[in-house]
Amino acid sequence: MSTLQVKVLDARLGRDFDMPGRATAGSAGIDLRAMIEQPLTLAPGDCELLPTGLSIYIADPNLAGMILPRSGLGHKHGIVLGNLVGLIDSDYQGPLMVSCWNRGHAEFTIDVGERIAQFVLVPVIAPELQVVEEFDESTRGVGGFGSTGTR
């Protein structure tokens, strides 16, 4: 079992709301809570940076955190991330924030302590960049953006 250092910045976590955790033993993500002072209504297009009530410190440069939307909020209510995906650096020690964006067509109210996004820890490889004149030939070459067709 790996561990992740966290600082609790909001006393309501663990007292009024469960600490962020996985909804089931097999859940990949740790659900992050909106530790706002009062319910927040996001009109279509609104985007607000919300505190999770935690600071984390991954420390290991071979790991990074990712903040991802919850599928129910994203698909049913249009509540996704203003930065689409949050990437948490291993050396970051500040408050863990969630950029909450209403991409939908109806307003949505986020309750205090609501689970608004999810966090996963992932391995990263941070390579040194090696400048070359030419690449070895590959099948794809410079093809992209639909170069392989649609069917």
Ligand SMILES: O=c1ccn([C@H]2C[C@H](O)[C@@H](COP(=O)(O)OP(=O)(O)OP(=O)(O)O)O2)c(=O)[nH]1
């Ligand atoms: O959804 C997010 C995304 C980022 N962060 C924090 C942790 C991350 O390590 C730091 C920097 O994120 P990023 O590198 O994406 O932002 P930047 O615009 O490149 O800022 P910086 O110049 O500080 O790297 O901001 C969050 O709390 N939530």
Ligand SMILES: [Mg+2]
């Ligand atoms: Mg950055």
